[in-house]
């Protein structure tokens with residue numbers, strides 16, 4: 001087989017209450033990577049489209065190449081591969097852009113090798129790529145992009161990742177304001193330690209959220225969408241944050257939070273019917289503070305990344 005093209009979905013990390021341990025994949029968009037086998041050993045990024053000329057081409061910086069290199073180092077053979085990336089996701093958006101590239105690259109490269117790795121076993125390679133992109137090897141974007149649905153990262157050492165139930169009818173609206181916020185920068189405002197009482201509140205909410213998913217209890221999901229660890233420090237980087245949250249709840253959202261490290265905000269709702277009202281309420285506030293916003297509507301992606309095309 002000569003080349004394989006794969007798609008990996010965008011993701012919402014943290015989901016308010018699960019800093020670095022909870023995330024879900026969305027259907028609306030993602031990144032596309034085509035890997036072609038070449039004679040000469042070594043990786044080469046041969047094309048990048050739709051990135052506005054901003055992404056690095058160096059194999060030690062681009063997350064597609066970093067992820068594949070980590071896989072080949074483990075595989076024990078330095079197979080030659082050309083990497084062509086088409087960005088479907090805006091950069092520094094909080095929608096897991098660096099993660100989607102890494103995951104699509106891994107799915108394509110693994111297939112090119114004849115699928116020697118089970119899907120879950122590709123995760124450490126994707127985490128290595130996240131570390132190269134933002135300095136932290138967090139798994140809450142790469143795990144749902146790879147596996148689909150809601151994913152819990154129960155532990156990092158050793159890695160223990162659990163795919164969770166997705167309730168019927170859960171729907172997501174994403175609000176992407178027109179500015180970039182690097183994950184590394186919005187991690188730098190966080191504190192190294194948290195008060196005991198915040199740990200208690202956060203644990204209750206993440207447990208409540210997961211119980212809500214399994215019980216398909218939308219009220220429980222709604223009241224568990226609270227973050228006392230990251231959000232209070234990050235909200236100051238997000239103009240209109242608390243005002244937008246109030247407006248979206250009035251418009252019928254179950255809850256609203258920061259998607260990953262922002263600046264995208266996500267709202268969950270029961271069914272898609274309320275999404276137009278949610279979008280309208282958000283657009284009005286962004287307009288009043290002089291910011292443009294793109295709105296995406298999406299169901300939850302339950303299958304994760306997949307191969308689109310194989311060419312001999």
Ligand SMILES: Nc1ncnc2c1ncn2[C@@H]1O[C@H](COP(=O)(O)OP(=O)(O)O)[C@@H](O)[C@H]1O
Nearest residue numbers: 062063091092093094096097098101133182183
């Ligand atoms: N293939 C890639 N796609 C997106 N970002 C990449 C890629 N490779 C490297 N990066 C770097 O990762 C950073 C963007 O990642 P991050 O800030 O985590 O944004 P996001 O929240 O959208 O994932 C940028 O510094 C970018 O240069």
Ligand SMILES: N[C@@H](CCOP(=O)(O)O)C(=O)O
Nearest residue numbers: 013020094095096183260261
């Ligand atoms: N848990 C991470 C998630 C970062 O997500 P991204 O989509 O903004 O890269 C964090 O909160 O820093």
